[in-house]
Structure formats: structure tokens, C-alpha cells
Amino acid sequence: xxxxxxxxxxxxxxxxxxxxxxxxxxxxxxxxxxxxxxxxxxxxxxxxxxxxxxxxxxxxxxxxxxxxxxxxxxxxxxxxxxxxxxxxxxxxxxxxxxxxxxxxxxxxxxxxxxxxxxxxxxxxxxxxxxxxxxxxxxxxxxxxxxxxxxxxxxxxxxxxxxxxxxxxxxxxxxxxxxxxxxxxxxxxxxxxxxxxxxxxxxxxxxxxxxxxxxxxxxxxxxxxxxxxxxxxxxxxxxxxxxxxxxxxxxxxxxxxxxxxxxxxxxxxxxxxxxxxxxxxxxxxxxxxxxxxxxxxxxxxxxxxxxxxxxxxxxxxxxxxxxxxxxxxxxxxxxxxxxxxxxxxxxxxxxxxxxxxxxxxxxxxxxxxxxxxxxxxxxxxxxxxxxxxxxxxxxxxxxxxxxxxxxxxxxxxxxxxxxxxxxxxxxxxxxxxxxxxxxxxxxxxxxxxxxxxxxxxxxxxxxxxxxxxxxxxxxxxxxxxxxxxxxxxxxxxxxxxxxxxxxxxxxxxxxxx
Numbered sequence: 202x203x204x205x206x207x208x209x210x211x212x213x214x215x216x217x218x219x220x221x222x223x224x225x226x227x228x229x230x231x232x233x234x235x236x237x238x239x240x241x242x243x244x245x246x247x248x249x250x251x252x253x254x255x256x257x258x259x260x261x262x263x264x265x266x267x268x269x270x271x272x273x274x275x276x277x278x279x280x281x282x283x284x285x286x287x288x289x290x291x292x293x294x295x296x297x298x299x300x301x302x303x304x305x306x307x308x309x310x311x312x313x314x315x316x317x318x319x320x321x322x323x324x325x326x327x328x329x330x331x332x333x334x335x336x337x338x339x340x341x342x343x344x345x346x347x348x349x350x351x352x353x354x355x356x357x358x359x360x361x362x363x364x365x366x367x368x369x370x371x372x373x374x375x376x377x378x379x380x381x382x383x384x385x386x387x388x389x390x391x392x393x394x395x396x397x398x399x400x401x402x403x404x405x406x407x408x409x410x411x412x413x414x415x416x417x418x419x420x421x422x423x424x425x426x427x428x429x430x431x432x433x434x435x436x437x438x439x440x441x442x443x444x445x446x447x448x449x450x451x452x453x454x455x456x457x458x459x460x461x462x463x464x465x466x467x468x469x470x471x472x473x474x475x476x477x478x479x480x481x482x483x484x485x486x487x488x489x490x491x492x493x494x495x496x497x498x499x500x501x502x503x504x505x506x507x508x509x510x511x512x513x514x515x516x517x518x519x520x521x522x523x524x525x526x527x528x529x530x531x532x533x534x535x536x537x538x539x540x541x542x543x544x545x546x547x548x549x550x551x552x553x554x555x556x557x558x559x560x561x562x563x564x565x566x567x568x569x570x571x572x573x574x575x576x577x578x579x580x581x582x583x584x585x586x587x588x589x590x591x592x593x594x595x596x597x598x599x600x601x602x603x604x605x606x607x608x609x610x611x612x613x614x615x616x617x618x619x620x621x622x623x624x625x626x627x628x629x630x631x632x633x634x635x636x637x638x639x640x641x642x643x644x645x646x647x648x649x650x651x652x653x654x655x656x657x658x659x660x661x662x663x664x665x666x667x668x669x670x671x672x673x674x675x676x677x678x679x680x681x682x683x684x685x686x687x688x689x690x691x692x693x694x695x696x697x698x699x700x701x702x703x704x705x706x707x708x709x710x711x712x713x
Contacts, residue, residue: 227365228362228365228366228368228369228370231369231370231373232369232370232373233483233486235370235373235374235376235377236373236479237479237544238377239373239376239377239396240476240479240545241544241545242377242380242381242384243380243393244472244545244546244548244549246390246393247472248473248548248549249330249469249472250390250393251472251475251476252467252469252470252471252472253328253330253334253390254334254393254394255459255471255472255475256326256328256331256334256459256460256471257334257335257394258338258397259459259460260314260321260335260338261314261338261341261342261345264310264313264314264339264342265310265342265345265349267310268306268307268309268310268342268346269303269306269346269349269350270302270306270438270441270442271440271441271442271582272299272302272303272353272437272441273350273352273353274353274440274441274577274582275299275437275438275440275441276296276299276350276353276354276357277356277357277496277497278440278500278577278578278580279291279295279436279440280295280296280353280354280357280358281357281496281497281500281501281504282500282501282503282504284357284358284497284501285500285501285504285505286504289418290423290424291423291425291429291433292419293419293420293421293422293423293425294423294425294433295433296354296419296420297422297423298433298434298437299350299437300347300350300351303346303347303350304343304346304347307342307343307344307346307347308342308343310342310343310346311339311340311341311342311343312339314335314338314339314342315335315336315339315340318331318332318335318336319332321335322334322335325464326460326463326464327463327464327467328463330390333391333394334391334393334394337394337395337398338394338398340398341397341398341401341402344401344402344404344405345401345404345405347405347409348401348404348408351405351408351409351411351412352364352367352368352404352408354412354416355367355411355412355416356497357497358497359497359498360411360415360416363411363415367404367407367408367411368404368408371403371404371407372400372401372403372404372407373400375396375399375400375403376396376397376399376400377396379395379396379399379400380393380396383395383396440580440582442582457593457596457600458474458478458596458600458604458612458613458615458616459471459474459475459478459612461597461600461601461604461612462604462608462609462612465604465605466604466609472549473551473552473555473609474552474555474609474612474613476541476545476549476552476556477541477552477555477556477609477613478559480533480537480540480541480544480556481533481556481559481560481562481563482563483529483533483563484526484529484530484533484560484564484566484567485563485566485567486525487521487522487525487526487529487567488522488567488570488571490525491518491521491522492518492570492571492574495514495518495571495574496574496577496578498514499511499514499515499574499575499578500578502514503578503579508635511575511578511635511637512637512639515571515574515575515637515639516640517641518571519568519571519639519644520640520641520643520644520647522567522568522570522571523568523644523647523648524647524687524692526564526567526568527647527648527651528651528654528679528680528683529564530560530561530564531651531658531679532679533556533557533560534560534561535658536662536672537553537554537556537557537560538553539672540556541553543669543672551609552609554609554610554613555609555610555612555613558610558613558614558616558617559613559616559617561617562613562616562617562619562620562621563620565617565620565621565624566620566624568624569620569623569624569627571639572624572627572628572630572639573585573627575631575634575635575637575639576627576630576631576634579634579635581630581634584630584634588623588626588627588630589623591626592619592623595618595619595622596615596616596619599611599614599615599618600612600615603615643691643693643694646687646691646692647687647690647692649690650683650687650689650690651683651686653682653686654678654679654683654686655679657678657679657682658675658678661675661678662675
């Protein structure tokens with residue numbers, strides 16, 4: 202009887218993940234459209250301005266991550282954990298303590314960035330025009346830190362729809378609209394960074410008022426003893442503090458390429474390279490679709506010691522990421538120049554090789570997201586910190602060796618190699634700590650199914666003239682053939698069919 206109840210609960214969790222992923226997908230789709238519109242508008246100011254903007258955002262992320270003290274991850278894990286145990290007063294105390302701390306640290310961080318903006322822009326990045334961008338963006342840091350703390354609360358409460366609308370859609374909409382207004386009013390390059398500042402302010406206001414309206418219980422003063430407060434603080438900060446280092450190291454790791462390119466080659470090459478990064482980030486969509494709800498769910502299951510459910514959920518989500526990202530990765534490899542030319546123009550075609558290499562790297566990274574979530578679930582934040590530190594050091598060494606000689610392609614290769622190494626490390630750690638191998642036999646069938654359409658597309662690409670219509674038709678042929686072979690090879694299992702039947706039932710019910 203217990204097994205039947207667990208299976209029923211598992212089915213519900215899988216359906217919930219897929220249902221949430223639909224909302225997340227719509228949010229991310231709109232977010233990507235708005236982001237590309239926003240970046241295309243910025244690109245019209247020229248590669249140099251695009252590069253300066255990219256560098257200023259990197260500096261913002263570094264300051265924001267360091268002065269958040271890892272509390273975004275602490276809020277998400279411990280509120281999810283205490284929700285599993287229905288301990289509301291502990292949730293309230295975690296929330297209140299974290300938000301107060303983030304507010305103070307955000308103000309300190311903003312002041313420091315403003316004071317050191319000249320030194321960072323001129324002495325480190327050799328871009329005097331960057332000074333004004335950094336001074337303006339420093340005003341946003343308190344709102345930045347508070348926003349992501351509130352968004353972590355929304356995610357911990359499994360309000361994925363609201364999280365996606367606020368963080369993915371509305372914030373980017375404010376960016377696009379305000380930049381468009383500034384351009385219309387005749388503002389110059391400062392319009393770019395001012396629009397980004399207003400986007401962060403909007404993000405804070407929206408996330409705050411949503412929490413106030415939809416989760417009012419967290420604002421109630423917690424009834425927790427002094428002794429218990431001390432224990433909770435110790436647990437939260439002991440878990441969160443390693444994320445100070447892993448977070449800043451990760452942001453350095455992710456943005457190190459742009460930083461090194463800026464140092465050796467200049468802001469213009471940074472602008473080219475960030476177009477490649479933006480397009481390669483398509484492969485981050487699939488893991489984001491599922492893991493926004495996946496992590497809170499497995500953390501709740503972990504608090505209840507339901508390890509069997511965690512194992513099945515992990516394998517299923519990993520498989521779904523593979524099904525989506527495998528064809529996307531191959532399309533990026535086959536058509537990098539066409540995609541860049543279509544969205545950003547021939548001026549940015551220099552990023553073609555970098556996009557192809559980054560696409561492979563991002564594919565490996567997308568498969569490690571479930572592994573990272575499993576390590577976070579069991580509270581091994583120091584392990585994640587060590588992993589990212591090793592990857593960042595290796596990436597730095599490779600970038601310093603390769604970028605002066607090979608430029609953007611050298612930076613892209615460094616990132617690809619580091620994602621691959623990081624994935625191997627995470628795989629063996631997850632196997633050691635949790636005994637979970639989040640890969641299914643069905644995944645091999647999916648990999649086999651992609652081979653025939655890839656071969657056909659490779660030959661078609663060389664036979665058919667490249668234009669928008671021909672690319673669309675080739676992509677549709679490729680995707681449909683791939684999906685057909687996935688069904689023929691029985692790459693779809695019981696859980697997949699259950700989800701497909703639920704979707705079909707919902708569609709036909711809505712059409713009646």
C-alpha cells in the first residue's frame with residue numbers, strides 16, 4: 202500500500218514539474234525574445250558600447266554575488282526543508298534574518314563599487330568609458346540583492362509561475378520599454394545602463410509586493426526561542442557561506458572569458474564574444490524549465506527521507522533535459538553563422554567559431570544541473586565551492602594561455618573543457634554521496650535516434666542555398682525526424698507516457 206501511495210505521489214510530482222515547466226517555458230521564451238530585442242537595441246550603439254555594457258554587468262554580478270553571502274541558496278534550501286516539516290516559525294526567522302542581512306550588505310556593496318569604479322574601469326579593464334556605467338549600476342546593488350532573496354522565497358514556496366513572470370518577463374519588458382523610450386528621447390550611450398538600473402528596481406518592487414500579497418505569513422514576527430534562533434542562524438550561514446566563494450568563483454568562471462578577452466583584446470571583442478554567449482545560453486533553457494521546481498521538491502523529499510522518489514525524479518528530469526538539448530546543440534553546431542547573421546547582423550559574424558564551441562560546452566553544462574541540485578540537496582555546499590574553485594583556476598590558466606594567441610576561440614575552448622571536467626567531477630561525487638546515477642538506459646536510445654537526422658541535415662546544408670525559409674524547413678525536418686525515431690526506438694518510458702497522456706487529456710478537455 203505504501204508503494205502505491207509513493208507511486209501516486211511520484212506521478213503527482215512529475216506532473217507538477219512538467220506543469221510548472223510549461224509556465225517557465227512561456228516565461229523563458231518571452232524572456233529570450235525580450236532579451237534579444239534588448240541586446241539587439243544595445244548592439245546598434247556598436248560593439249564597443251555592447252562590450253562596455255557586458256563588462257559592467259559582469260562587475261555587478263561579482264559584487265552582488267559576493268555581498269549576498271550565499272544567502273539566496275540558504276533561503277531556498279532551508280525554507281523548502283522547513284516547509285517539508287511544516288515549521289512555519291523557522292521559515293519566518295530564516296526569511297527575516299536573511300532579508301535584513303541582504304539589505305545591509307547590499308548598501309555596503311553599492312558604496313564600495315561606486316568608490317572603486319575609477320580603479321576598476323581604468324586600472325584593471327583599461328576602459329575609461331566604463332566608469333560612468335559602473336557608478337550608475339552601483340545604485341542598483343541593494344535592490345539587486347533584495348530582489349533575488351525575495352525570488353528565492355517565491356521559488357521555495359513552489360510559486361514557479363509567479364517567479365517566471367517576475368524574473369523572466371516583466372523585468373526584461375521594463376528593460377526594453379525604458380531603453381526604447383530613452384532612445385526616442387535622444388539619450389546617448391548612458392541610456393543602456395539606465396534602462397538596466399530601472400529593470401532591477403522593477404524586479405525588486407514586483408517581487409516584494411508579490412511576497413506581501415501571496416505569502417503574507419512570512420512577514421509575521423517569528424515565535425522562536427533565543428536558543429533555537431542561534432541554531433537556525435548557525436545552520437543557514439554554515440550552509441550559505443561557502444556559496445560566497447562558490448558564487449563569486451562561479452561568476453568569475455562564467456564571465457572569466459569576457460574579462461580576459463577585455464584585458465588582452467579590448468571591449469570590441471568582448472561585444473562579439475557576448476553575442477556568442479547569449480546565443481549559446483539557449484541550452485540553459487531546458488534545465489531551467491525543470492529545476493526551478495525540481496530542487497524544492499527533492500529537498501522536501503529529502504527532509505522526509507524519500508530517497509526512492511528523489512532517484513526517479515532525478516533520472517527523469519535528466520532525460521528530459523537531454524531530449525530537448527541534444528538537437529539544439531547540433532543545430533548550433535551546424536548553423537552558427539546563420540543564427541548570428543539573422544539576429545545580430547553580419548557585423549557580429551566574427552563570433553561564429555566561438556558560438557559553435559560554446560554550444561558544445563553549454564550542452565555538457567546543461568546535463569550537470571541535476572547533479573548540482575543533488576549535491577545542494579544534501580547540504581554539501583563546500584563540495585560545490587571546491588568544484589567551482591578548481592574549474593575556475595583551470596579556466597583562468599587556459600584563458601591566459603589561449604586568449605592572447607587564439608582570441609575568442611581560445612576563450613570558448615577553455616570554457617567548453619572546464620564544463621566537461623566539472624561534469625565528470627560532479628557525476629562521481631553524486632554517485633559517492635547519494636548512490637544515485639541520474640541516467641537512464643532510455644537516454645542511449647535518444648542519442649542513437651539523433652544520428653540519422655543529423656547526417657541528413659549535414660548533407661542538406663551543403664546542397665540547399667542558405668536563407669531564412671530553407672533553414673526553417675531544414676530545422677523542422679530535423680526535429681520531426683528525431684522525435685519520430687525517439688518513439689520508434691522506444692526512448693519514451695512509462696513516466697513519459699503518463700505525462701503525455703495528462704497533457705493530451707488537458708488539451709482535449711479545454712477544447713470541449
